Amino acid sequence: MDAIVVANLSKSFGAEPARRNALKGVSLRLAAGSMTALIGPDGAGKTTMLRTLAGILTPGAGEVSVLGHHLPEQALAVQRRIGYMPQRFGLYEDLSVEENLTLFADLHGIARSEREGCFSELLTMTALGPFRKRLAGKLSGGMKQKLGLACTLIHPPDLLLLDEASVGVDPISRREIWGIIHRQVVEHGITILLSTAYMDEAERCDSVIVLHEGEILAQGHPGRLSSPLEGRSFLFELPENLSTSPRTVQSTIAGLPGVIDTVIQANGLRIVMEEPAPPALPADLVGRGTLKASPPRLEDAFVSLLFGRVKRHGISVPAETAASDGTVVIEVHDLYRHFGDFTAVKGVSFSVRRGEIFGLLGANGAGKSTTFRMLCGLLPSSSGTLRVAGLDLRRAPSAARARIGYVSQRFSLYEALSVKQNMEFFASAYGLQNRRKKSRLAWALEEFELSAYAGANAGDLPLGYKQRLALACALMHEPGIVFLDEPTSGVDPLARREFWTRLNALACQGTTCLVTTHFMEEAEYCDRLVLMSLGEVLAQGTPSEIKAAARRPGEPPPGMEDAFISIIEEHERSSRRAS
Amino acid sequence: MSMMRLMGLIRKEAYEIVRDPSSIAIAFILPLALLLIFGYGVSLDARGIPVAVVVDHPTLLTASFVGELRSSRWFRPTNYPGEAPAEKALTDGRAAAIVWLRSDFTRLALSSGRAPIHVIVNGVDANQARIIENYLNGAWLAWLAQRAAGEGIRISAPVVAEARVWFNPAMRSRDYLVPGLIAIIMTLIGALLTALVVAREWERGTMEGIMVTPAGKMELLLGKLIPYFVLGMGGMLFSTIMAVFLFRVPLRGSISVLVACSSLFLLTALGMGLLISILARSQFVAGMVAIVATFLPAFILSGFLFDIHSMPRVVQLLTHVIAARYFVGLLQTIFLAGNVWSIIVSNCLGLAILCLLFLGLAIIRFRKRLD
Numbered sequence: 001m002d003a004i005v006v007a008n009l010s011k012s013f014g015a016e017p018a019r020r021n022a023l024k025g026v027s028l029r030l031a032a033g034s035m036t037a038l039i040g041p042d043g044a045g046k047t048t049m050l051r052t053l054a055g056i057l058t059p060g061a062g063e064v065s066v067l068g069h070h071l072p073e074q075a076l077a078v079q080r081r082i083g084y085m086p087q088r089f090g091l092y093e094d095l096s097v098e099e100n101l102t103l104f105a106d107l108h109g110i111a112r113s114e115r116e117g118c119f120s121e122l123l124t125m126t127a128l129g130p131f132r133k134r135l136a137g138k139l140s141g142g143m144k145q146k147l148g149l150a151c152t153l154i155h156p157p158d159l160l161l162l163d164e165a166s167v168g169v170d171p172i173s174r175r176e177i178w179g180i181i182h183r184q185v186v187e188h189g190i191t192i193l194l195s196t197a198y199m200d201e202a203e204r205c206d207s208v209i210v211l212h213e214g215e216i217l218a219q220g221h222p223g224r225l226s227s228p229l230e231g232r233s234f235l236f237e238l239p240e241n242l243s244t245s246p247r248t249v250q251s252t253i254a255g256l257p258g259v260i261d262t263v264i265q266a267n268g269l270r271i272v273m274e275e276p277a278p279p280a281l282p283a284d285l286v287g288r289g290t291l292k293a294s295p296p297r298l299e300d301a302f303v304s305l306l307f308g309r310v311k312r313h314g315i316s317v318p319a320e321t322a323a324s325d326g327t328v329v330i331e332v333h334d335l336y337r338h339f340g341d342f343t344a345v346k347g348v349s350f351s352v353r354r355g356e357i358f359g360l361l362g363a364n365g366a367g368k369s370t371t372f373r374m375l376c377g378l379l380p381s382s383s384g385t386l387r388v389a390g391l392d393l394r395r396a397p398s399a400a401r402a403r404i405g406y407v408s409q410r411f412s413l414y415e416a417l418s419v420k421q422n423m424e425f426f427a428s429a430y431g432l433q434n435r436r437k438k439s440r441l442a443w444a445l446e447e448f449e450l451s452a453y454a455g456a457n458a459g460d461l462p463l464g465y466k467q468r469l470a471l472a473c474a475l476m477h478e479p480g481i482v483f484l485d486e487p488t489s490g491v492d493p494l495a496r497r498e499f500w501t502r503l504n505a506l507a508c509q510g511t512t513c514l515v516t517t518h519f520m521e522e523a524e525y526c527d528r529l530v531l532m533s534l535g536e537v538l539a540q541g542t543p544s545e546i547k548a549a550a551r552r553p554g555e556p557p558p559g560m561e562d563a564f565i566s567i568i569e570e571h572e573r574s575s576r577r578a579s
Numbered sequence: 580m581s582m583m584r585l586m587g588l589i590r591k592e593a594y595e596i597v598r599d600p601s602s603i604a605i606a607f608i609l610p611l612a613l614l615l616i617f618g619y620g621v622s623l624d625a626r627g628i629p630v631a632v633v634v635d636h637p638t639l640l641t642a643s644f645v646g647e648l649r650s651s652r653w654f655r656p657t658n659y660p661g662e663a664p665a666e667k668a669l670t671d672g673r674a675a676a677i678v679w680l681r682s683d684f685t686r687l688a689l690s691s692g693r694a695p696i697h698v699i700v701n702g703v704d705a706n707q708a709r710i711i712e713n714y715l716n717g718a719w720l721a722w723l724a725q726r727a728a729g730e731g732i733r734i735s736a737p738v739v740a741e742a743r744v745w746f747n748p749a750m751r752s753r754d755y756l757v758p759g760l761i762a763i764i765m766t767l768i769g770a771l772l773t774a775l776v777v778a779r780e781w782e783r784g785t786m787e788g789i790m791v792t793p794a795g796k797m798e799l800l801l802g803k804l805i806p807y808f809v810l811g812m813g814g815m816l817f818s819t820i821m822a823v824f825l826f827r828v829p830l831r832g833s834i835s836v837l838v839a840c841s842s843l844f845l846l847t848a849l850g851m852g853l854l855i856s857i858l859a860r861s862q863f864v865a866g867m868v869a870i871v872a873t874f875l876p877a878f879i880l881s882g883f884l885f886d887i888h889s890m891p892r893v894v895q896l897l898t899h900v901i902a903a904r905y906f907v908g909l910l911q912t913i914f915l916a917g918n919v920w921s922i923i924v925s926n927c928l929g930l931a932i933l934c935l936l937f938l939g940l941a942i943i944r945f946r947k948r949l950d
Contacts, residue, residue, distance in 0.1 A: 054791045056790050075947065076947075079790075087784075089788055090783050090789070092594075093783070099590075099591070099594060102590075103590070104792065105587075106583050106587020107587055108792060
């Protein structure tokens with residue numbers, strides 16, 4: 001039996017002329033007991049699809065039937081039988097873990113006698129047992145997400161709809177969440193439809209649906225989706241003691257004819273070709289690594305499916321100049337920040353050299369943003385020294401600020417102003433005048449390919465374009481250092497690739513880039529990085545140094561995510577020993 | 580409708596009320612602050628009015644009249660040597676009125692028993708000017724009567740009005756301001772509480788999770804109405820206690836009538852709040868709309884400060900959709916006059932219609948949907 005039957009579903013928002021079609025005649029069938037992933041770039045219609053299936057959006061046109069109930073008429077009947085976890089699951093933060101569970105048990109009419117057993121099972125499964133009486137608002141991001149999942153599993157549902165359930169949580173919680181979801185299918189035979197930004201999660205599903213601009217591009221078993229790429233995926237293995245950064249190699253390969261995609265990964269570069277033929281490596285690269293064929297992955301298929309449909313931008317990466325001369329431009333020593341009796345940053349020290357891409361990695365709540373705000377002079381430090389561009393931030397914050405650019409987590413653009421007006425405003429705010437202002441504006445429109453959108457309101461831009469505009473505004477005054485706080489959060493894999501290429505180009509021109517991210521695989525793009533957890537630095541160095549530190553004898557080098565997890569586990573073990 | 584679901588929602592709301600100080604602050608701190616500021620700060624009585632006195636020919640009689648003014652608590656007389664400096668004092672705002680005893684004051688007082696005084700009042704604030712004029716007139720008449728009694732003469736004022744004030748014999752404006760103020764406060768509490776808490780659920784994303792549960796829309800609405808009704812009645816009780824024990828406003832009507840009328844009004848105000856929160860999904864917008872659409876009209880158009888009968892006809896018609904208008908009338912009657920059924924019934928009827936209108940609209944407009 002099919003759990004979900006959708007025929008010709010369309011849905012649009014807003015009135016003409018600003019009408020936006022979120023779904024355009026989508027048809028699909030989901031077998032009961034299957035696990036399906038919904039993937040696609042931002043604005044593809046994933047959330048609209050899940051909300052429609054949950055009965056909280058009315059279909060514009062077409063037929064929708066969920067568990068045999070017709071929508072929208074029988075929404076209540078559907079809602080009795082499904083569990084739905086929205087992107088930001090609304091937990092009541094003033095209620096404890098147990099009170100949140102009780103509320104959802106009440107709403108689903110779970111008999112009081114069954115509750116204790118059900119709660120203890122869910123709490124064991126989510127490892128939230130010790131925090132039963134803690135207020136939900138005081139839980140970490142990963143714990144909140146697990147509690148949200150527990151609340152949706154309370155009845156237990158016949159169908160589970162999950163909207164990016166594991167985004168923004170630390171790798172350990174992400175693994176646990178995935179484990180819980182997987183158990184639901186195996187042990188309880190629950191049908192699951194989930195949207196995700198992680199291709200490795202989608203790869204583990206029975207079936208994958210690729211959405212793009214409200215249409216289904218492809219649908220099927222992940223292995224079947226990637227099979228057309230047989231013979232088109234290659235791995236260019238680089239030795240661990242490479243003299244230049246893998247980024248330079250990447251930008252060379254990306255420019256070769258027939259190359260669709262290149263990604264830096266654990267031990268080299270992954271290359272996806274348009275045709276089943278290896279890339280023609282230039283002579284100077286041939287001897288520097290070994291090129292191997294590699295089995296295709298879902299991510300390769302995803303990128304090649306969207307290749308050509310999404311306009312991708314050829315960003316020219318200049319050859320590496322003598323920019324990285326080793327001058328230290330940012331120096332942080334024994335930095336602390338307290339909020340009341342909570343210590344957000346505990347004794348953080350690191351230094352950044354000119355022209356480096358320096359990463360701050362960690363889950364939500366690790367202290368990355370707090371460290372960042374102190375570096376930008378937005379937040380005074382409680383103790384410790386901070387020198388940015390040779391200036392002490394405690395003494396000359398505004399002089400230091402004139403030399404840096406800052407892209408905040410939510411981009412902080414003026415949504416009601418046009419792209420050009422935003423640029424003009426930031427140019428004026430940085431004191432640019434006359435000829436210089438004019439030339440910088442022209443540069444920004446050209447460099448970030450925003451000319452076509454110059455008159456559009458910043459608020460109406462797709463997320464990827466907002467990100468570009470924010471970067472353009474932060475670079476108006478040609479700062480030597482740019483700070484980027486979670487610039488890739490919520491941005492799809494394609495836009496993320498483009499963003500990193502852009503950053504690469506900036507670094508090659510000698511601009512120092514500081515980036516925070518919770519995507520572990522993005523660590524590979526950094527020259528050096530620090531791994532943070534609960535306000536402390538757990539490890540720092542180049543990506544290969546960090547992975548080497550986490551490498552267990554006799555095992556292959558771990559990916560950044562595995563490295564992070566083993567470093568955290570090691571840290572927890574040693575802190576337990578110490579206490 | 581399931582009792583378990585409804586109780587679950589109410590329990591959740593109760594925890595939030597107890598743990599998040601903002602709703603407690605709206606229900607108790609807001610009335611405390613407003614009642615203290617208005618109760619002590621705003622008074623429509625004129626007291627200690629600065630009066631410039633100009634006496635052309637000082638005699639014993641003029642001294643006696645000025646003494647009369649000085650002894651009254653309404654006036655603070657100051658002597659000025661002539662009309663010109665007195666006028667200057669008036670224009671500078673140092674005096675609110677000029678009392679001019681002309682050179683014939685003593686002669687006329689002795690010969691006819693009537694001694695005309697010349698009064699000039701600053702008319703910028705027309706209301707205040709009328710009050711001052713009346714007070715001065717009263718003081719003058721009192722002085723004449725006292726003098727006549729002393730001389731054994733009957734004065735022949737054409738008509739002597741003998742005024743008797745009912746319901747508020749001491750004419751303390753606080754006595755009618757405080758009940759009116761309670762009506763205004765309750766409007767704000769009722770509308771603000773529900774508008775903010777529902778908008779908060781939208782903002783924090785809790786609404787989306789709650790929507791995809793078997794809870795029906797009546798359960799969701801009642802789950803909001805009942806806890807905030809209880810909290811609002813708590814605020815009402817608190818305000819009443821302050822009015823009676825702190826401001827010494829008499830409570831002549833019965834408690835049960837007060838409770839019944841307040842419940843009806845609170846439901847109406849909560850209904851307005853619910854309606855606002857359905858239309859505005861951010862706390863900021865909901866708060867602004869609640870203040871502009873409920874508090875300000877209640878302040879100006881409820882008859883609390885400005886008499887409805889002296890408003891233009893169109894505006895008078897408009898006041899019928901202001902719930903506070905009925906509640907101001909009800910509270911002033913219940914506190915000062917007692918159980919006057921004709922007023923109570925007609926005002927309650929008006930409230931009941933508005934209550935059904937707002938709650939009905941809220942029920943119709945509330946959907947378990949995002950679009």
